[in-house]
Amino acid sequence: MIALGCDHGGYELKQEVIAYLKQKGIPFEDCGCFSTEAVDYPEYARIVGRKVVSGECEKGILICGTGIGISIAANKIKGIRAALCSDCFSAEATRQHNDANVLCIGGRVVGPGLAIKILDTFLNTPFSGDERHVRRIKLIEE
Numbered sequence: 001m002i003a004l005g006c007d008h009g010g011y012e013l014k015q016e017v018i019a020y021l022k023q024k025g026i027p028f029e030d031c032g033c034f035s036t037e038a039v040d041y042p043e044y045a046r047i048v049g050r051k052v053v054s055g056e057c058e059k060g061i062l063i064c065g066t067g068i069g070i071s072i073a074a075n076k077i078k079g080i081r082a083a084l085c086s087d088c089f090s091a092e093a094t095r096q097h098n099d100a101n102v103l104c105i106g107g108r109v110v111g112p113g114l115a116i117k118i119l120d121t122f123l124n125t126p127f128s129g130d131e132r133h134v135r136r137i138k139l140i141e142e
């Protein structure tokens with residue numbers, strides 16, 4: 001199960017993400033927001049982050065205008081490793097190296113075509129499990 005969240009700046013891209021997840025048959029929970037009316041992105045970062053940390057959802061996707069505010073907020077939650085990605089290389093590397101559990105995207109930064117490729121890369125790349133990466137992730141948690 002994927003937890004999805006956005007603010008008004010990410011709402012339109014989230015609709016594209018929903019269409020992609022439906023087409024792929026990937027189960028998701030839409031945690032809001034549900035329109036382009038202005039909202040506060042930390043609230044959606046918190047809802048999605050808590051679902052991932054609790055194990056209710058395996059991964060999260062968060063979208064705001066830049067992806068920056070929502071990633072800062074998500075990374076305040078213990079156990080969340082949120083990665084702001086605007087390219088596929090970063091999306092792949094953050095799964096392999098950081099075992100990132102939340103993908104953040106800027107809805108006003110990347111177009112829908114690239115965003116879906118970034119998402120596809122993120123969801124389909126496993127953590128490498130290499131000792132050095134496990135060690136570094138543990139150091140983040142300390």
Ligand code: RB5
Nearest residue numbers: 009064065066068069070
């Ligand atoms: C909202 O206008 C905007 O500030 C927000 O979506 C995000 O870009 C914050 O980092």
